[in-house]
Amino acid sequence: MNIMEIVNVLNENLWNKVLIFLLLGTGIYYTIRLRFIQVRRFKDINAHVFGNVFKREEKADKDGMSSFQALATSIAAQVGTGNLAGVATAIASGGPGAIFWMWVSAFFGMGTIFGEAVLAQKYVEKIDGEVTGGPAYYLRKGLNSKLLAGFFAITIIIALGFVGNMVQSNSIAVALTSAFSIPNWVGGIIAAIFAGLIFAGGMSRIASFTELIVPFMAILYIVGSFLIIVLNYTQIIPAFKIIISSAFSAKAAVGGAIGVTVKEAVRYGIARGLFSNEAGMGSTPHAHAVAKVDHPAEQGLVAIFGVIFDTLVICTITALINITTGAYTLGLTGIEMTQKAFGIGLGNFGTIFVAISLFFFAFSTIIGWYYFGESNIKYLFGAKAIWPYRIIVLLFIVLGSILSVDAVWQIADLFNGLMVLPNVIGLLILSPQAISILRDYERNFLDSVK
Template sequence: MVLLPEPVRVAIDVASNAVWGPWTLALLLGTGVFLTVRLRFVQVVRFREALRAMRPAEGRGVGALSPFQAFMTALGASIGTGNIAGVATAIVSGGPGALFWIWVYGFFATAIKFTEAVLGIRYRVAEGGRLSAGPMHYLKDGLGAPRLAWVYALVAGVAALTTTPFTQPNSMAVVLQSQFAIAPWVSGAVIAVLTWLVVIGGVKSIGRAAERLAPLKVGLYLVGGLIVILAHVTRLPEVLALVVQEAFSMRAAGGGAAGVGMMVALRYGIARGIYANEAGYGTAAVAYGSARTEEPVRQGLQAVMEVFIVSCVTSTLSALVILVSGAWTSGLTSTAAVARGFETVIPTVGGWVVAFCAFLFGYTTLIGWAYYGEQFLSYALGPRVTKPYRWLYCGLIVMGAMGKVETIWAWGDLMNGLQVFPNLVGLVGLSGVAAATLRRPEVSTEPVRAAPPA
């Protein structure tokens, strides 16, 4: 990615824009709306129960992680630098209106992620002492589409291997360089070693790390962000009005057709929104499907809270910080723009807070996605790929830290967009299973199925 020639970079941008065209945006929103109606607005009707579901619990049954560890692994993986850098690039590139579409997709994304979590538990497979979960299993065993399952696993595995080790360390390196003048290759090397120390221990090591780090990073970022917003509170009504106004802007831009402002805001809002909350990727089925529980509804409600925290709390905080502070017009992007916003109120120290949070956000996402990619590629290529994958995953982190910001994020959009399509087919096709499970709050007591004979 570092040495890519200009024509290749342009091709990546073109392909990314093609994948995230109007049809993809309509498909994602349409699926979210369909599932919201099919599940009878579960994210609203059972919100209080979802809040209670976040309490730590050990659980019982087959599974590598406790229900709380599974929740924290999913939350840690989704609350990454996409909530800082991704949201910042959405606002800088798509304008303030992008935040409105992050909210819109976030609301309907809760139903998508609920369905992913429920199906992840219902169709997980125990084989040779290993537990495997993910969309490939509900595509194969639930939908009866083994070829589509294999395609999903391969695309998602390649996406995990070639996006997360690039996007997360890249954003971490950007803010570390801007705040402490640390060379990107140095940041990449340190991040790679720290990631390897956890990833090499497998899913239980990842779950323990996420359980400790996820609450810390969210709490610290919330405190710092609220200080900045409160310091600029007089600008808040103006900013919120601008967000809504720009979300539906029909002005022409650069001589283009009227309405282009709205489409740009919509494109970046949903693309970065899904990057932040991961609803639609299918990763929730891997994390929650690894929980030691027989309660798919409880895990689904935890998934609802995960999206709420990501889209309505951390992502909103990042956007408002750079909007009320004016940092979105500073010429900076990625984590550097958020750091500038913090520094308008907390000079020097504010940038350090963002740097530390970006490090924690990116680190927990790196270790969570390492497990996701391992599950996907093990399904597609066999379990022997696990150890080489772990080493390659960590090695690519150094390259990612040194890449060009715009190209890195365009590649991430492209690969993650490709894995969305087969997953949504499974969610819509099996929405009846999720709805039936929801109507039985006592939850399914079916044991985890053994893998069918070869």
């Protein structure tokens, strides 16, 4: 058995037999203990998010970034190529019913991500004068475990900062080649140059970039997608019917998913949903930790919106496009299925539209993942190691554009899975603190602002 075969076996067992239950179980636990906060405080979630959209006067600096900038940085990382390819893969492997279970994973993931955000807020600290935070910090200070904190920091730097960004740069190169016939290596260099300019500006420039690009790419994708869905409006209700029916009946699965079982629908839907919105993975808390808010629970509520937007909005839209156009019945999977769906819906322009969407989704993810890795570089080595880290990331971006990334994807998945383990341990042990923060917010802070 070679190294990649070992990696594949580890991934199979880690993601499909351990993490799927661990992450979903943690989400269910937090949801119950927080008394279904995603439902009870839905009005507050929207108030905090949309009330902060136009508050541009607060700029990011060494003391952190605005609540909306933190959310934008989080969403930049959450909404990536997985929203185009991952959804299609879930449908191809688990049938349309996988989308229902993706929704389920998102619902419970909202509880998990609230816990991550408020704990990150509580254990934030300053390194060389700049505020920073994330799981490594609450694992070390909250659990008093340097071992778990160090293990998490190392795995996330490899998973996202290095290997993960190779995959994203490859997606950018493929997108540019598909749309404009630009050689892959040129696309990689272009991505590295623009990324380097943003990295060099530190937290301030990253925050400014994400608060501009995330709304733009979201509107672009939603408008283009809605056009296809509206043109196929007669298939909208049947699409929802087949999603619901095939979630509980293997007989309802058709097309590329012929022969799938309900077990597979559950497995692929939950796994892809958790991988897409990153709830419990320990990535997004790095952004939420540095948000300038009056109470940690406020950013916890804002973090919930990230899951809503990623899975219930973007992933659902992608699923509806693939189902209403019939692309899911053609035996395709991954990005090929979604490209075909856009081609059916928009003709030749559909291919260009997918390429443009892929570019923005992948590039924004590079920025978000770089920042998450940087937070852990500072934890391990201090601010002096940031520039070497930036240079290495840029090299990986160029390298990723010219390599075959099938093996890289598998390695990225493995380290993604490994970084979940210490984070979930921390979330479960520190859950009383997260619950206490919410109770303090509801009992004291809400009364004081009424």
